[in-house]
Amino acid sequence: xxxxxxxxxxxxxxxxxxxxxxxxxxxxxxxxxxxxxxxxxxxxxxxxxxxxxxxxxxxxxxxxxxxxxxxxxxxxxxxxxxxxxxxxxxxxxxxxxxxxxxxxxxx
Amino acid sequence: xxxxxxxxxxxxxxxxxxxxxxxxxxxxxxxxxxxxxxxxxxxxxxxxxxxxxxxxxxxxxxxxxxxxxxxxxxxxxxxxxxxxxxxxxxxxxxxxxxxxxxxxxxxxxxxxxxxxxxxxxxxxxx
Numbered sequence: 001x002x003x004x005x006x007x008x009x010x011x012x013x014x015x016x017x018x019x020x021x022x023x024x025x026x027x028x029x030x031x032x033x034x035x036x037x038x039x040x041x042x043x044x045x046x047x048x049x050x051x052x053x054x055x056x057x058x059x060x061x062x063x064x065x066x067x068x069x070x071x072x073x074x075x076x077x078x079x080x081x082x083x084x085x086x087x088x089x090x091x092x093x094x095x096x097x098x099x100x101x102x103x104x105x106x107x
Numbered sequence: 108x109x110x111x112x113x114x115x116x117x118x119x120x121x122x123x124x125x126x127x128x129x130x131x132x133x134x135x136x137x138x139x140x141x142x143x144x145x146x147x148x149x150x151x152x153x154x155x156x157x158x159x160x161x162x163x164x165x166x167x168x169x170x171x172x173x174x175x176x177x178x179x180x181x182x183x184x185x186x187x188x189x190x191x192x193x194x195x196x197x198x199x200x201x202x203x204x205x206x207x208x209x210x211x212x213x214x215x216x217x218x219x220x221x222x223x224x225x226x227x228x229x230x231x232x233x
């Protein structure tokens with residue numbers, strides 16, 4: 001199975017900050033990666049798919065990049081509602097595998 | 108608007124079978140791939156498997172043959188069965204749609220998980 005390694009596992013930031021979360025695949029996965037946001041007690045929500053395509057309705061402060069093995073999620077100008085846990089998910093092959101998550105907390 | 112909702116017992120005894128159903132509204136289960144994912148308390152997300160309308164399924168090998176999924180196109184639902192459960196199977200179980208499209212430029216298939224159900228907590232305990 002492809003291992004997805006996210007970093008950092010937790011991150012403290014302030015409203016208005018720019019943050020970057022990275023995800024590394026144990027083998028090349030082209031651009032077959034999505035980013036998901038999970039607020040406490042809620043289901044994950046799709047933010048980005050195909051590594052860099054913004055899902056409809058998601059604010060433009062979210063952006064994704066990368067291909068192959070290295071990917072990033074950037075949030076430019078944090079809003080209070082962005083403090084949540086973020087996961088990457090590879091959809092290159094089976095079993096589908098998630099990163100371990102990055103918890104974004106308010107500083 | 109597509110919505111998914113999980114249903115089933117919230118408590119299952121050890122060694123018994125966990126059974127959940129996901130009801131789909133706003134879309135047909137004859138399209139897309141239909142997945143189950145779980146999240147143990149305070150932990151990350153684990154993909155369990157998927158089923159297609161034809162009945163074809165793929166499961167996570169980590170479940171060691173304990174899992175089976177089925178689909179009912181007449182009811183627009185799909186289901187998860189996990190047998191021989193232990194406390195380690197206590198988790199919030201989510202169903203999700205995996206949609207796809209073909210990229211016009213590259214002809215490659217692009218996949219994404221959306222939407223997800225709200226999740227249902229299943230506790231394994233005697």
